[in-house]
Amino acid sequence: MSRWEPDARGRLEAAALDLYGEHGYDNTTVAEIAERAGLTERTYFRHFADKREVLFAGAGDLQDQLVTGVLDAPESAPPIDAVALALQAAAPRFDQRSVQVAQRHAVISVNPELQERELIKLAWLAAALADALRRRGVREPAASLAAEAGIAVFKIAFERWLTERSRRGLAACIRDCFGELKLVTAGG
Amino acid sequence: MSRWEPDARGRLEAAALDLYGEHGYDNTTVAEIAERAGLTERTYFRHFADKREVLFAGAGDLQDQLVTGVLDAPESAPPIDAVALALQAAAPRFDQRSVQVAQRHAVISVNPELQERELIKLAWLAAALADALRRRGVREPAASLAAEAGIAVFKIAFERWLTERSRRGLAACIRDCFGELKLVTAGG
Numbered sequence: 035m036s037r038w039e040p041d042a043r044g045r046l047e048a049a050a051l052d053l054y055g056e057h058g059y060d061n062t063t064v065a066e067i068a069e070r071a072g073l074t075e076r077t078y079f080r081h082f083a084d085k086r087e088v089l090f091a092g093a094g095d096l097q098d099q100l101v102t103g104v105l106d107a108p109e110s111a112p113p114i115d116a117v118a119l120a121l122q123a124a125a126p127r128f129d130q131r132s133v134q135v136a137q138r139h140a141v142i143s144v145n146p147e148l149q150e151r152e153l154i155k156l157a158w159l160a161a162a163l164a165d166a167l168r169r170r171g172v173r174e175p176a177a178s179l180a181a182e183a184g185i186a187v188f189k190i191a192f193e194r195w196l197t198e199r200s201r202r203g204l205a206a207c208i209r210d211c212f213g214e215l216k217l218v219t220a221g222g
Numbered sequence: 223m224s225r226w227e228p229d230a231r232g233r234l235e236a237a238a239l240d241l242y243g244e245h246g247y248d249n250t251t252v253a254e255i256a257e258r259a260g261l262t263e264r265t266y267f268r269h270f271a272d273k274r275e276v277l278f279a280g281a282g283d284l285q286d287q288l289v290t291g292v293l294d295a296p297e298s299a300p301p302i303d304a305v306a307l308a309l310q311a312a313a314p315r316f317d318q319r320s321v322q323v324a325q326r327h328a329v330i331s332v333n334p335e336l337q338e339r340e341l342i343k344l345a346w347l348a349a350a351l352a353d354a355l356r357r358r359g360v361r362e363p364a365a366s367l368a369a370e371a372g373i374a375v376f377k378i379a380f381e382r383w384l385t386e387r388s389r390r391g392l393a394a395c396i397r398d399c400f401g402e403l404k405l406v407t408a409g410g
Contacts, residue, residue, distance in 0.1 A: 114406050153341045175399060178378045179406045186370030190363045211363060218302050218367045219407040 043081045045071040050088040051137040059145050089138055093155050097162050099124045104166035113172045117163055117184035118212045125205035139196060160185040187211045231269045233259040238276040239325040247333050277326055281343050285350050287312045292354035301360045305351055305372035306400045313393035327384060348373040375399045
């Protein structure tokens with residue numbers, strides 16, 4: 035049964051995003067996703083554990099990239115800059131897939147259960163960033179504050195990037211937002 | 223059936239927190255909570271919609287207090303200071319109930335479903351703070367950044383307050399954490 039299935043994973047993802055957008059996440063079945071992709075359900079489950087995982091499968095890679103980015107930042111970089119550099123380095127993965135990223139965001143934003151999952155993903159990312167900062171020797175609460183502030187910046191930069199899509203890359207939005215954060219927190 | 227039940231709500235909350243701590247949230251029923259409180263299930267459901275609500279019933283009041291705090295901050299206060307003042311003004315509600323707050327936190331911290339709910343509550347609080355700042359004339363992304371950074375500070379200050387409990391009030395922890403945030407974000 036192992037016929038060659040070129041880019042099965044990508045085709046399944048594209049089919050899922052299309053169907054979630056057309057009929058809603060709750061109204062779409064794995065069987066329909068597989069059919070749309072011209073593949074079998076069995077192939078779907080070789081790539082994704084369930085219907086939801088197709089939306090969150092990239093979280094692990096993103097976390098690894100952010101942690102590596104923090105650890106690889108110049109030794110002299112203050113914690114908030116190490117976080118900013120890591121987030122900017124991860125930005126191209128969003129730019130390169132901006133259509134799918136926007137589709138995914140649209141699906142999640144109308145589904146409370148998926149929004150919860152997204153919040154948890156962001157909380158994990160913040161915890162991973164804080165842990166990477168502590169491995170750089172940053173103390174608490176500075177490590178957690180820089181990590182949580184960084185994720186807050188990312189959320190807001192990401193939303194701005196989505197609304198002004200194609201005008202400029204996500205890295206530029208992130209950089210601007212860190213600049214705004216500095217202004218905001220210097221405020222009083 | 224309407225006999226007088228002095229502080230039924232408080233007794234139900236105390237019974238629920240005790241039982242959740244003793245047997246775990248998942249292993250506790252509303253019938254057991256009512257029995258421990260010396261009340262009926264019917265009384266329980268007059269006060270709380272379900273088992274979970276006893277843990278999150280205060281969220282609305284907290285949000286109202288934070289929004290009022292932001293709107294009532296001196297006109298000259300920069301956005302981050304308006305948020306800091308609002309959070310510090312709400313701190314006594316935690317100090318006054320520190321035993322229950324710690325019990326509640328212990329229950330939530332071992333239950334993924336409750337942790338998700340807590341994250342959502344914090345996301346709502348951030349959205350409400352951002353909205354209050356916009357009503358003060360603060361533009362985006364400054365409003366969202368100040369609100370999200372404020373909630374990040376609150377989370378971290380709250381955890382520190384819990385671990386060093388009784389040593390000092392939550393307002394002092396929040397104030398210190400905002401000071402740290404300024405140092406961290408001024409970093410580079």
